Amino acid sequence: MTVVEDRPATAETPPPRRGNPLWALLRNSWRQLTSMRTALILLFLLAVAAVPGSIFPQRSVNRENVAEYFTANPELAPVLDRFFAFDVYASPWFAAIYLLLFTSLIGCVLPRLRDHIRALTTVPPDAPKRLERLPHHVGGERRPEDPAAAVAEIAKLLRRRRFRTRLRETPEGWTVSAEKGFLKETGNLLFHVAMLAVLVGVGFGQWYGWHGNRLLVEGTDQGFCNIVTQHDESVLGPRVDAGDLPDFCLRLTEFDATFQTTGVPKSFRATVDVSEDGGKRYRPETFTVNDPLRLDGANVYLLGQGYAPVLRYTDRFGAQQTKPVPFLPTDGMLTSEGVVQFPDVNIDPATGKRDPALQMGFEGVFLPTGGTDGSAVSQFPAENNPVLYLAAYRGDLGLDTGRPGSVYALDRDRIADGDLKKVSGERPYVLRPGEKWTLDDGTTLEFVGTRRFATISIRHDPTQGVMLAGAVLGLAGLMLSLSVHRRRVWFRVLPADPEAAGGSVVEAGGLPRTDYSGFGEEFAALTRHIKEGKS
Template structure:
């Protein structure tokens, strides 16, 4: 019997090697981050993180709505603001998820891209010894040609069917290996690369893009030039300076709208005069909802329309002021609400001083088609029977307080404090074009006319072409990954009775690499044609 003695480790024996725990932690963390499961979880988290952006008003879209939310929820809004609820897409936690998803996708794509390239440059593997163990198998058919000729013909026919083939000579005969469906993995990689491209495009678009909104009233005296100060709302990317905005001016000369009999809009078209590069020369142009005005460095889109009454106020000293005031639609029939304010009226010509207690404000509704029942609701969006319902206020409008306010509503705090008082408690006064309203102190308000206005969106997105290409490429990649299936087939051609001159016997096997219910029919068709020699 052999006795094995336990001997202690000598001094010459190397100590057991231990890995660096920090390196092991980083390696495992990278593997977890770049796994497909993590990428899917991060994509889901990104979708969930975007939900608050659609629930709460965003400063980048409408600061006035954010201010209204703070006024309505004075205790909740500051707490939400600490978690960037009103700046979701600029928040650190949204950016962290975005960057982690970007890194995860890169870590997923690069190794798969390398493996896919290797697979494309690798020849199909040789036929297994036992083809009868494959999911699809066929054997026993004979052909009179020699095995070499039969194998060459089979390979030629498979290549015509877009199979990658390889013919090998074995000690007992010939084998033909063929595979197809590598476009499935190509589609997967194309989809992920396109998603990366879209993420990069969105990021650069946020950095270098900008957009602004403007309510443009019809008339050559109501022009607009593209600058931040003349935008009603504007958002500039972090890498965009106000001086980077393209220099152009617009004047809307006409606005045409048609409606169906039920009031549904049929078409909108704005006719404008355009001046670019700071010149005095204006050229005519037009644009519609689905056909924006494309300028150098900006695109002008038509996103809304409405009416702007023209009102003339004559104060107690006979001075007149005429204002064109847009009224904002509140329903599909363009029932519109608005405010006209006259802070600089009733100025004593002898002293030149203005009494703030004599400022005038009017609020009410405009109906493009008023009904005969007296209801303050428009019956049709076209201007068939325009009517104004107005209520007059006199006092301090609160415009000199330094606090921002809406130009489409009177200051409710001034009304609540009694600094701005309603002139009469009667029902709103009704005015039609050409009519005049005489107030209790002899001042008058005349409804002169109406004009159309258009709400336009001026945008510049330097990555919109790359986003379009990425979206199309992603769709193509998704279709390839869904409808292309990987599969392999093998043919073994042996001489009958060991004599090549005696003919050939063919054995075939097939293996689908993915779930492919139609592979059985494809394999049967292939083997039948290969054995019969038919096209």
């Protein structure tokens, strides 16, 4: 036994080098981050992190729903807001998971892509010396051809079955190495690249995309142009300015809806006049729920529909104002609630002054098909028996204060303070189309009729093509990864015993590179066909 003395370091024997601990920490952290296990964990965390976005209302989708949640949960909502529960997809923790997953996928894909390219350019290895040790083996098959002709025929048959083959001559005879199934790893890489494409699409779509919602009432006098101030709600990406929005205008000319006997919607169709030159020329277009209106720079989607009662108010001086006012549906039968406000009425023609205490507001319920029992619930979503239940309020509506408020509800604080007083009695007044209501001061309100309205969403996502390509690549890669199996086969062709009048002896072995239960049958069929000389 040799004994090695532990000598102190000298000039001839320098001390052993120690690795940099910081560099080792960074290297190990990178390896952990780019491992497949970490990528799967981050993908799972991203899915879990997106769950609050479907539970709590999001400011980027509907700010009014967020405000209602704060009103209903005054103690819980501020706590949740600190953790970005109402801005999940813009939160730092969601962005951190997103970026870590993006980095992990890049770290997974690049080395595997390098290895896959190397495998594609590397010839199949030579046959092992002892083929009988492989999981699948056939030996002693005799062929009448000499070894060179037999090995050429074997290689030809393998190439017809799309095997990559390599012939080698050895001192004993010939070998054929064949490999197949590289598309499995190609599918894996395609799937990972597709995930990267989707992540890139989502990120850049948030930066350079925008969307807005608008409730559009039927009629040429209710037009809409695509500017931020005319959107009911709008969200612009960080890289988008208000001036970047495409220039077009819409007018809802007709809205058709059909329903089943149970009241379930059957079809919606909106017909609009579209102008993309600043309102100079209009052209008719039609779109439905699953068939959006595609314009240059934006798509218009049909989200919902409802009714807008048309009301005409005549004040004490005989001046009239007519308004179509959307009432928002509250159930599947389109029982709808809404508010009609007339702030610019009862103006003295002698002085031209308006008394704020004489402003009028009406709130109530509209039923497309009213029942015979007098209940304020619609029986069917189509307009078979329209009924309007209204309550009248007179006073200061609070529209001149500059405070934001809902156009679908009266200010309850003003009603509580007495600034708005109810003047219609305890029970709501019932109106049908064409009927008129005379109030206590001689003013009248007439139910002229109804118009339809459509709720539309205008969206622009510059990465839709990237997302579509990512989805297609991901599906194709997943199918390749699940259906293709990598395997190798080898054939050794040796000269037959000279006493057997020439010929050759063929030995074969096979090895599945991945879990493939059907390889045994494939190997048996392959060797049988080669023995019989079939392609």
